[in-house]
Amino acid sequence: MATTEKTEVKFSEARKQEIERIRGRYETPRGLIMPLLWMIQDDYGWISYDAMELIAGECETSPAWVYSIATFYTMFELEKPIRYHLQVCNTLSCGLCGSESILAHLEDRLGIQAGESTEDGRFRLTAVECLASCGTGPMMQMNDEYYESLTTEKVDAMLEEWNCD
Amino acid sequence: MIEETKVLTSRIHKKDSHTLESYREDGGYEAAAMALAMDPDEVTAIVKDSGLRGRGGAGFPTGLKWTFLPKDRDFTYLCVNADESEPGTFKDRVILDLDPHLMIEGTVISCHALKSEHAFIYIRGEFCRPYRRLVAAVQEAYEAGILGDNVLGTGRKLDITIHKGAGAYICGEETALLNSIEGLRGQPRIKPPFPTNHGLFGRSTVINNVETLANVPVILKEGAEVYRSRGTEKSPGTRLFSVSGHVERPGVYELEHGVSFKDMLNDICGGVKGGRALKAVVPGGSSVPVLTAEESMKLQMDFESCQECGTMLGSAGVIVMDETTDMVWALDKLTHFYAHESCGQCTPCREGTGWVAELVHLINQGRAKSADFDKLIDLGTQICGNTICVFSDAVFMPVMSYTTKFRSEFESKLIDSAPVHEKVGA
Ligand SMILES: Cc1cc2nc3c(=O)[nH]c(=O)nc-3n(C[C@H](O)[C@H](O)[C@H](O)COP(=O)(O)O)c2cc1C
Ligand code: SF4
Ligand code: FES
Secondary structure, three states, X not given: OOOOOOOOXXXXXXXXXXXXXXXXXXXXXXXXXXXXXXXXXXXXXXXXXXXXXXXXXXXXXOHHHHHHHHHHOOOOOOOOOOOEEEEEEOOHHHHHOOHHHHHHHHHHHHOOOOOOEOOOOOEEEEEEOOOXXXXXXXXXXXXXXXXXXXXXXXXXXXXXXXXHO | OOOOOOOOOOOOOOXXXXXXXXXXXXXXXXXXXXXXXXXXXXXXXXXXXXXXXXXXXXXXXXXXXXXXXXXXXXXXXXXXXXXXXXXXXXXXHHHHHHOHHHHHHHHHHHHHHHOOOEEXXXXXXXXXXXXXXXXXXXXXXXXXXXXEOOHHHOOOOEEEEEEEOOOOHHHHOHHHHHHHHOOOOOOOOOOOOOOOOOOHHHOEEEEEEHHHHHXXXXXXXXXXXXXXXXXXXXXXXXXXXXXXXXXXXXXXXXXXXXXXXXXXXXXXOOOEHHHOOEEEEEOOOOOOOXXXXXHHHOOEOOHHHHHHOOOOOOOOEEEEEEOOOOHHHHHHHHHHHHHXXXXXXXXXXXXXXXXXXXXHHHHHOOOOOHXXXXXXXXXXXXXXXXXXXXXXHHHHHHHHHXXXXXXXXXXXXXXXXXXXXXXXXX
């Protein structure tokens, strides 16, 4: 669900120039929706309702339309982001290489189930579908980066590092 | 002992292989310069003669697809499908990450053949480094005058726009991809009209996979005849196989079409992990029918041989499963994936995939009866063919093949299953 909390969002001057540069690439104003959703997410980490209104203005459409697009895709964050979002691939090839035990280990270490966040709001654990890294499974994506050929020892070392920052 | 045939992947192990400088050192963009000096139809004819077939899944002849564009079209788009999301497939990522200019050159040549002045590259949202490198490579190409208003000094125009996906398997389906670029929900369109007539923003559009386009500079450089000397008559050229699961050395390997699965497994991938016995193989990405070990030993990796074997080469994502694999668990994983990825606009697919996943999960947990198993087979049959896109077939094929070929494993998990000894020889 989108949070209705008031947020200050705007496009920076650099972003405005970028938008003008790509506007001509899309034959309809609505084509800019995904690029603009990405810009907001890259700049603010998530997409608030106010951001959707801003995007709707640029794309000559309604905030409701922007909302329906933002929710169609799994990567757009409609809530304030978590510091460490661990997304463990649990599709077949990773499954064959032990993704379930990695997931169980993370659940155990973080004290949460897949799909939940830790109480301090720093970690979220999600089981996701194939990330096109099947030859190096088990693997996970932490925020933007891929972590491949995971073992419980490697996971422990990562948690150690992330816990300390 | 067979070895890799590195044609598309000849450069990927070099330092900074993703940069223009490195690409140019190896003769990069010479094929494009050559092609741009030719008549566009001549370029199409060469690609047609090469017998190149689409690497995205369906294996449709590329040159033939290009000739479907209406002669009197006003504007043409090329869309590069870089959404790679078929489970078990991870080869486009290698090209995007390690040799993006190869694909860009393929795009430049193809756009000339198609008389297109604007190409979109639709890249999977999760691909971070490949995305950064692709953006940088396109930027380099603009700065070097390979893209823009005066392509390689010919006075022709070509823009490339990179459009980043945001996590939806179905956007790999070509018409869903077009909708996604247009700022609509990424849901497949009813065909006809086909994209060549009514595609992106209503214009004539060709959609091709990353690997398909990466073959184009090679074809131009060496000519159709040399290109055809690799692979089989009907499946010419090499193929990037993504091998995962229970093998000693998983990875992306470039081999000639028609290579035997057995050689690929043993010589290239080091055999089944831990020397265990083979149980099952998915040869073309998760959506194609599974093969038993016995079937796979006779298999050759080309479009026709796979079809003769009752399966498909698809995206050439090879998933290997050893004797310890629980096939009910494996199907559970896959149906969970499909239930999650249905775009939801057709009722049989939306409801059916969810139901199928639930039934398989129940069976896997040992909580289902034989009536549930029958229901599963029945559902599989009903979903197929009654929908807008072939996603439903992609669900149906694994369900039917796993339940048929490994039936006893499913039956033994049913609450009311007959005792195992009664099934011997059944
Ligand atoms: C459900 C579904 C998912 C698909 N996913 C992809 C994909 O991730 N990448 C791809 O290149 N083609 C994918 N395709 C195939 C495309 O629709 C299209 O046929 C292909 O991109 C055409 O390019 P080609 O002729 O060069 O193979 C998918 C098709 C379906 C039905
Ligand atoms: S078959 Fe499924 S995925 Fe394809 S259009 Fe229909 S609902 Fe969407
Ligand atoms: S199955 Fe995990 S990355 Fe493909």
